[in-house]
Amino acid sequence: MLEKTASPENQLSKEDYLILRAKEALATDVYAAKSWLITAKSLFPHSVKVQFEAYRIEKLSKNVKEAAKCFSEIFQNFPDDRDIWKEIETMIACLRTEQSEPESELLCQMFKHLPNDLQHRLLIMTADHSEDTMEHCKLLLLLLRRFPQTIATHGPRLVETLLTAEKHSHPGHTVNGFRRLLACDALPLLGAAPVELNRRSSLRLLIKAIEFYLAYIQQPPDTQIQQPWDRLFQVVELIGSKLGWELCGLFATPWNREAYTESLQQYAITNATGMCDELVIRQLLISAIVVLLRILNEHSTLINSGEVTYCLVEAFGEPPVPVAVEPKIKKRKREDVPPLMITNDAEYNGNGISLAVKLWDILHSTEYLQRDTAKLIQQMRLDSWLNHFLTDLTMYKGLHHEALGRLSQEGTNLTTHLRLASTCFFLKDYKAMLEYIVLIASVLPTTRGKLSKILTVSATRHLHYLPLARYPILQYCCRLLLAAIKENFSLPGSAADLALGHALVLMQMDWPQEGNTLCTITERIISRGAFSYPLFQAYIICVDILEELTYLWTEHGGGVSLDIATGSGLLQNRRITTRGADKGVREEVKQAMRRQAARDGVDPIDELIQRFILNEKAAILHSLIVQ
């Protein structure tokens, strides 16, 4: 009777034995298991093993609250225990990744049930324990996010750590993990918290953030940072408000390029007298640069959103048809003509470039601003962003010489050649223009594209986004040549005939858009009474034009003498003329006209024009250059 039953095995210590009994009971009766552990706890209040086992059992039974309580108790009593530290590390790792595995979810839940000050302490301690700087910073961020009241103490320290870490690990690379944490996480937190930051470091941080986002946006797109522009604007808003910027409110409004530009312009006008005030200049400079870049970025995205890319060229403006009535109306008419029009064959009207120019003008409105702008551009290495825009800017401003200079450095590609041709045209360097057009015609893209109907608009000047496709490119080249050649219609002698003939060939490209020019040409031919064009049979196939010429040839049409010699075939060495011709010759002309007309719609016009430009370069040059 006095024999003891269930006595512990000798090799086990008392506490181990009690834990063993708890573990044994756990399988069938969790209450019994817990009673054993409570007993163990009361007999061995200083045993971490017992408390850890209690924690383990609560965790196993998914009692988040109880587990949290056990955890706090262990941490309080045994803050140096290795197992509890392992557990802390796992828990913090779960918090960081926020995975949805049941185990890590349980730990996250448990963390939330810990007393606030313990949560706080754990985050700080793990952050301090962490040997990896990145890890350290991420943990501090976690702390700041969960305990905004700690931002004032730990925020500035975190920022300093991030800056130093970046300097050591990624010198010269704007896009790196530390800068990303700074720009995407730390600054928004710091900016939104009531933390004092001195002006100098605020500005420095803001510029760091801007640099980061701009560099990130320029990289091949990834989805790691959603809406980078919006986030950048948020940072500008928050840090701007810390700096006391009047403009910071603007950055909280939804993006709209027109509205933003309008507000900045308004600000510049309102503060025109304060343009030597550091506060005014700083905010105007940084705000305008950021908005300018966003507009340019959006602009190029919009321009290149279709299947083809576009290139900005100067197209043609024409004065309004003069109405010969009262001067009053005339005056109003003139007002209606815009000094500069921008057109685009796609849906987007291309006005981003005008807004960008407006902002650029603000940035260069005073000498002081201009100097600071240049400094900032250099500091943030914005050349690559702005290079393209600056070329567009020279075109926009009609600074053709400058444009030529910039374009000549841009290398040899279709776009550059088109723009060079455009520039040379406006500089009246037709020889060079022709050289470029020949280059262009030799490397035409295969995409057909559509003819534009708005190459000529009613405006003093006209910039056009030309689609880089076969038809529009050829059309534009034809228009350039045509416009240049027109100047030589009234030359004396055979040079004029050659010019008129070339013009007839070129206007076929987008016939009948240049129908008016045909009238001018026929008037000239009638007044000269004769028309001789050796390339006639090779290149003129448009039925309308052929009919008009045939009509001129008839008695009724003026009996103009046509000399349409061919360079090849049966009629070699013979000239088909109509003056005083016999009946056989007449018949031959009719036949020739019919043969030509038969090719209309059969001979691809783009190939014909391409051939014309490539093969008849010398002849074209002849009609462009006045000897």
Next chain:
Amino acid sequence: MAANDIKQTLRKLEFPLCAREALSRIETLCSRPGKQVDLQMDLMSEFVFGEIERRKKRNIPVAIQELQLVEVLNDFFKSPGGTPAVRNAVFLSLFPAETPRFHILGNSVSLAIATHNKAVLNATGIWLQQLGATSPQSVGLARHILNDYFVLTPKSIDRLKTLPTIAPYFTANLLTSIGEVYKDKNPPTDLLRLVGDWIDENPSLLWSSLMDNPALPIGGIPMTPIAPIAGLFRWSILSSLRPDSESQERRDELQKCYSKIQQLLMDSVLRLKTSGSNKHAISAQHLAATTRTLTTMLQTYSDSNTAFRDLAMERLAQAVSAAMSANCIYGNKQELLALLQPLSYQHFLIEWTLQTYTSKAS
């Protein structure tokens, strides 16, 4: 108003109106400095309980009168006005320790439970404490309530589920009394489950009689509350040794219930350690009595299953060690430890408990 005038006025009223009116008068008297205790007693006796039959012709059957009285009592305590202290004083004098009115009291409390009448329940809680929750009167009241809810109308047990949230102080005292009702036999399974759920869902229930101060009239001395912990420990400790005719499966299931109660009790005791310095949660005598009973039972059923014997001793040792470590035992601890001494040869945990606490207790 003179005593006679009051009586004359009341005599003009029919029952139960006179009872209701008499209660109001008693309340008024009770809140006055003089109190006129004798008059109060007279009014109760004549007009409330109808113990003095002056008017011969009360031709209403007794059961119906009783029912009407129970309703009047419940309505009166629930009615607005009056301070809790005065009302509680009235309640205590309506049901003094030595009266034959327990039947009415029991029925009133059962009705109050059914209708969630907090005023009556709180007053009853105080009544239980002032008479001592383990006193024969209190145990009798508990028995009455259990009879009403578990025997007469077993389907209304659900009504009891929320009792701890409605009247924690009453429930805690009632629980102590219920513990005594099943001092010598195992409680019915439904009750066992109910008690387990009560504690599980209201962990502070076990000490709420210790923490809350009852609203007594000025000068009233609150009696020492007795927490239900020791009484319920006895349930779990002795349960496994009591012979019953249940199947093994059913026994296991029942033991799970006891196991749960044991754990909840242990947990509560351990919480006392951190939650405050209440040293009066468990009386040493209470545990000592259980130890004596256990010792006797171990001798009586010496041929019983070893596992059950171990379980009983194990739970006793668990209870003592937890309570000792929480330092919440009051009274003669030496006696308790001395009683445990012989058992230490039979179970290691009792031995370890003694090893740990003998020196501390002295």
